[in-house]
Amino acid sequence: MTAGTCAGAAFLFTAVGCAASAVAADAGSASNALARDMLAQLIAINTTDTPRGNVTTAAEAMAQRLRIAGFPSEDIWVLGPSERKKNLVVRLRGAHEHKPLLLIGHLDVVEARREDWSTDPFQLIEKDGDFYGRGTLDMKGPNAIMLASLVRLRQEGFRPARDIILALTADEEGGGANGVQWLVQHHRELIDAQFVLSGDDYSVLTENGKPLFFKLVASEKVYADFELRVINKGGHSSVPVPDNAIYSLTRGLDRLAIYEFPFELNAVTREYYRRRADLESGQRSADMRAILRDPPDGQALERLSRDPVERSITRTTCVATRLDAGHANNALPQRAQAVVNCRILPGHSPEEVRQRLVQVLADPAITVSYLASDGTRLDTAPAERGFAPPPLLPEMLNPLDQLVAETWPGLKVIPSMSAGASDATHTSAAGLPTYTFSPLSVDPNDDREHGRDERISVASFYQANEFFYRYLRTVTAR
Amino acid sequence: MTFFMRRFRLAAVLSGVVAAAAALAADRAGDAQDPAADALARDIFKQLIEINTTDSAGNVTTAAEAMAQRFRAAGFPAADVIVAGPEQRKKNLVVRLHGTGKHKPVLLIGHLDVVEARREDWSTDPFEFIEKDGYFYGRGTLDMKSGDAIMATALLRLKREGYRGSRDIILALTADEEGGCCNGAQWLVRNHRELIDAQFVLNHDGLVGYSITSEQGIPQEFDLSATEKMYADYQLTVTNRGGHSSLPRSDNPIYQLSEGLVRIGRYAFPVELNEITRAYFERMARVRSGQTAADMRAITRTPIDAEAVARLSREPDLNSLMRTTCVATRLEGGHANNALPQRAQAVINCRILPGHSKEEVRKELIGVLSDPAISVRYVADDGSLSDTAPEQRTQSPSPLLPQVLEPLESTVAAMWPGLPVVPFMNAGATDGFYTRAAGLPTYGVAGIAVDRDDVRAHGRDERVRVTSFYRGNEFFYRYLKALTAVR
Numbered sequence: 001m002t003a004g005t006c007a008g009a010a011f012l013f014t015a016v017g018c019a020a021s022a023v024a025a026d027a028g029s030a031s032n033a034l035a036r037d038m039l040a041q042l043i044a045i046n047t048t049d050t051p052r053g054n055v056t057t058a059a060e061a062m063a064q065r066l067r068i069a070g071f072p073s074e075d076i077w078v079l080g081p082s083e084r085k086k087n088l089v090v091r092l093r094g095a096h097e098h099k100p101l102l103l104i105g106h107l108d109v110v111e112a113r114r115e116d117w118s119t120d121p122f123q124l125i126e127k128d129g130d131f132y133g134r135g136t137l138d139m140k141g142p143n144a145i146m147l148a149s150l151v152r153l154r155q156e157g158f159r160p161a162r163d164i165i166l167a168l169t170a171d172e173e174g175g176g177a178n179g180v181q182w183l184v185q186h187h188r189e190l191i192d193a194q195f196v197l198s199g200d201d202y203s204v205l206t207e208n209g210k211p212l213f214f215k216l217v218a219s220e221k222v223y224a225d226f227e228l229r230v231i232n233k234g235g236h237s238s239v240p241v242p243d244n245a246i247y248s249l250t251r252g253l254d255r256l257a258i259y260e261f262p263f264e265l266n267a268v269t270r271e272y273y274r275r276r277a278d279l280e281s282g283q284r285s286a287d288m289r290a291i292l293r294d295p296p297d298g299q300a301l302e303r304l305s306r307d308p309v310e311r312s313i314t315r316t317t318c319v320a321t322r323l324d325a326g327h328a329n330n331a332l333p334q335r336a337q338a339v340v341n342c343r344i345l346p347g348h349s350p351e352e353v354r355q356r357l358v359q360v361l362a363d364p365a366i367t368v369s370y371l372a373s374d375g376t377r378l379d380t381a382p383a384e385r386g387f388a389p390p391p392l393l394p395e396m397l398n399p400l401d402q403l404v405a406e407t408w409p410g411l412k413v414i415p416s417m418s419a420g421a422s423d424a425t426h427t428s429a430a431g432l433p434t435y436t437f438s439p440l441s442v443d444p445n446d447d448r449e450h451g452r453d454e455r456i457s458v459a460s461f462y463q464a465n466e467f468f469y470r471y472l473r474t475v476t477a478r
Numbered sequence: 479m480t481f482f483m484r485r486f487r488l489a490a491v492l493s494g495v496v497a498a499a500a501a502l503a504a505d506r507a508g509d510a511q512d513p514a515a516d517a518l519a520r521d522i523f524k525q526l527i528e529i530n531t532t533d534s535a536g537n538v539t540t541a542a543e544a545m546a547q548r549f550r551a552a553g554f555p556a557a558d559v560i561v562a563g564p565e566q567r568k569k570n571l572v573v574r575l576h577g578t579g580k581h582k583p584v585l586l587i588g589h590l591d592v593v594e595a596r597r598e599d600w601s602t603d604p605f606e607f608i609e610k611d612g613y614f615y616g617r618g619t620l621d622m623k624s625g626d627a628i629m630a631t632a633l634l635r636l637k638r639e640g641y642r643g644s645r646d647i648i649l650a651l652t653a654d655e656e657g658g659c660c661n662g663a664q665w666l667v668r669n670h671r672e673l674i675d676a677q678f679v680l681n682h683d684g685l686v687g688y689s690i691t692s693e694q695g696i697p698q699e700f701d702l703s704a705t706e707k708m709y710a711d712y713q714l715t716v717t718n719r720g721g722h723s724s725l726p727r728s729d730n731p732i733y734q735l736s737e738g739l740v741r742i743g744r745y746a747f748p749v750e751l752n753e754i755t756r757a758y759f760e761r762m763a764r765v766r767s768g769q770t771a772a773d774m775r776a777i778t779r780t781p782i783d784a785e786a787v788a789r790l791s792r793e794p795d796l797n798s799l800m801r802t803t804c805v806a807t808r809l810e811g812g813h814a815n816n817a818l819p820q821r822a823q824a825v826i827n828c829r830i831l832p833g834h835s836k837e838e839v840r841k842e843l844i845g846v847l848s849d850p851a852i853s854v855r856y857v858a859d860d861g862s863l864s865d866t867a868p869e870q871r872t873q874s875p876s877p878l879l880p881q882v883l884e885p886l887e888s889t890v891a892a893m894w895p896g897l898p899v900v901p902f903m904n905a906g907a908t909d910g911f912y913t914r915a916a917g918l919p920t921y922g923v924a925g926i927a928v929d930r931d932d933v934r935a936h937g938r939d940e941r942v943r944v945t946s947f948y949r950g951n952e953f954f955y956r957y958l959k960a961l962t963a964v965r
Contacts, residue, residue: 339812
């Protein structure tokens with residue numbers, strides 16, 4: 001966009017208004033151009049965990065851009081355990097008044113097949129106000145924004161009160177070389193920080209184009225897969241016997257389908273409902289308040305739990321996602337198995353959930369094993385409990401509250417718990433308080449993460465770019 | 479063919495149909511064996527085992543030609559030895575031994591093809607004929623190259639004797655009973671009815687290459703297969719829009735399918751007896767004792783005693799004789815551990831009583847599932863799916879013709895005194911399906927005995943007891959003679 005017109009600036013940066021100087025708008029549009037350029041480059045580099053993908057190529061390309069932008073080579077590292085899975089770490093040096101701030105983003109994307117998409121998923125396409133391409137949302141868009149913000153600060157000669165470190169990493173979506181985990185384990189000195197911001201979730205939830213609230217993820221559930229298995233001697237299908245592996249399994253699944261894990265709130269989800277209640281109206285608002293009481297109101301809970309989102313925030317959930325049984329149409333099954341995917345509330349362990357599943361299934365013929373992320377099957381699951389949510393640090397939250405209010409007047413920051421696991425698991429495990437947000441606006445009903453024709457709004461991308469730059473500046477100003 | 483096992487022990491009780499005196503009189507003759515006939519049968523048996531006739535790497539025509547060569551060499555005129563079929567590797571052999579023509583011919587059928595066998599699964603080479611520890615080993619020793627060899631031997635033996643029976647004896651050795659493009663029995667019925675037309679058919683496939691169930695080598699009962707259930711597969715499918723597994727919803731195709739399958743698992747089709755199964759229960763009531771015998775009698779009366787049915791149904795083999803059965807054999811659902819399933823599927827395998835159609839059973843399944851979200855489609859033999867199943871009903875059981883039953887009972891009585899002959903319904907399918915469909919009464923008859931816990935058809939280290947093979951060889955020769963005796 002062209003600089004200097006208040007109307008144009010206001011279009012993109014609603015709350016910035018005409019206070020923004022022409023100079024700032026110039027810098028903003030240059031940053032937007034850079035962010036878009038880097039997004040296009042990142043999208044075009046296939047970083048899937050397939051023979052065609054290479055994360056190192058993306059890490060090197062971004063390192064090159066940072067060097068050109070003036071970052072000294074000694075502050076740029078490209079490193080990792082495998083040739084195709086290297087991570088980028090860059091440091092913008094500050095005054096060392098506080099421990100550093102670490103920004104994390106994953107460079108890898110999930111697979112996308114050309115034939116499933118309307119456009120080439122590995123080419124950035126701008127069409128009808130949207131950017132299309134694999135990773136536009138998850139999360140090359142946020143990566144480009146974090147990079148562009150860092151470059152902008154650097155080029156302005158900004159000296160933060162603390163170092164800002166950016167780590168762009170491999171294998172968040174799967175694969176054997178998770179970059180965050182590897183950095184925490186092998187190069188803690190490069191990424192050690194007071195707290196961590198991850199860009200791996202959009203924050204401005206919209207409905208029909210209208211922002212609803214700003215989601216700040218401060219806790220996440222623990223991901224666990226379990227395998228249910230029934231073994232039987234089988235036999236010929238012409239003479240069915242009562243003891244049938246498939247029926248044993250399906251009877252168990254029937255029991256699992258109606259089971260509800262206990263309702264439980266933590267510091268983050270309590271705050272979430274406290275703030276959400278203010279945004280909602282009528283019965284829904286009353287119900288959110290009612291479940292915050294001690295003891296929670298049972299009917300309110302029942303009503304809220306009908307919504308899968310509220311149910312997932314208030315309980316551990318387990319759901320059958322796969323089935324596999326039998327080996328021939330005309331043979332009684334010798335084996336029947338199901339995968340049950342669980343999202344476990346912080347404070348509980350996968351082993352605790354495994355034992356609960358055993359109780360719910362109530363059939364000793366059904367064995368319940370834990371499936372590790374590499375696919376190995378274990379008789380028992382890890383006993384470590386999910387991390388309790390970190391405290392909502394004022395130095396992180398206050399600038400966010402303020403900037404959100406400026407950008408989207410009336411919009412509230414709502415601390416949330418993510419139902420899925422991300423790289424925040426690894427930084428949390430290392431004792432680093434981790435918060436996840438990316439100021440992109442997305443309608444949850446049009447969330448195409450991992451799906452076909454993944455996209456983000458162009459206007460939202462530029463708005464988020466400006467927002468993130470300003471947030472970084474504010475949060476490291478003192 | 480698919481096999482069928484019973485678990486109960488038989489008391490040594492004479493079948494009421496068999497006269498005890500006849501059994502005693504024939505006892506001495508029952509022990510006689512013809513060493514030359516045994517040697518010939520063994521030689522043919524070996525030759526057949528060592529010709530691979532699997533659908534994959536095998537060639538049925540090679541086996542058919544090898545047998546044809548033996549018949550020609552034995553003096554059968556070339557016009558009576560036909561090798562024909564729709565495909566180069568899948569030819570069938572039809573041989574005719576002429577009789578006086580007083581009655582319509584008897585057709586003997588046996589399939590030459592065998593199911594796959596992998597060397598690495600077996601202790602020996604499955605395509606090498608091995609005699610060891612009193613058994614013949616090899617793929618097809620039971621299902622059913624033993625029967626092919628025995629039938630061929632009987633014909634060669636009768637020819638050598640210059641025997642002329644009251645009816646022609648036709649032998650058809652065919653392709654693709656176990657699957658494949660070109661089922662020989664079906665092809666002959668459709669394209670060369672004149673070659674194989676007969677008053678009735680004997681299928682040496684029996685239960686699965688045998689008719690005598692033994693325990694530790696002691697024969698317990700001779701099952702005369704006179705009807706069979708119809709095989710049908712159905713695919714149950716539930717689809718859903720799916721979603722992220724972190725937000726489970728109440729509509730989950732795996733759970734919907736599971737609930738339906740639990741209902742299928744609890745459902746029992748109505749009890750229905752036919753001429754054969756009624757005769758089976760009547761005869762077995764004399765063999766079994768106590769409550770079971772009383773229950774067997776009770777279910778042959780009308781109205782059927784529900785409690786007797788419930789008790790008998792606990793024995794899976796008896797259960798499958800009384801009703802159509804459907805059982806879930808396969809499951810598949812979901813595409814990723816962390817995604818809500820978009821699809822869940824099951825295969826239901828049904829064995830349908832004679833007189834019912836596959837479409838009738840499909841509709842019954844829909845009723846039992848009682849969930850419109852679960853679609854029930856028919857899976858044809860070639861794996862293709864269709865929204866409805868064939869309406870065609872299975873044939874009624876073959877009538878128990880006296881000209882088949884009486885010589886059988888006398889021959890059995892002579893060779894195995896006291897062994898009951900029991901009319902039987904196969905739970906599995908054989909080529910008898912095609913001959914019955916063509917209106918030819920068909921009976922599964924084989925004089926081979928197999929221990930009920932050692933049926934290795936389709937399995938690894940398939941085998942037949944050496945003594946049982948030779949007894950079966952002698953039995954079939956004698957039965958054929960009795961069947962075609964000029965009176």
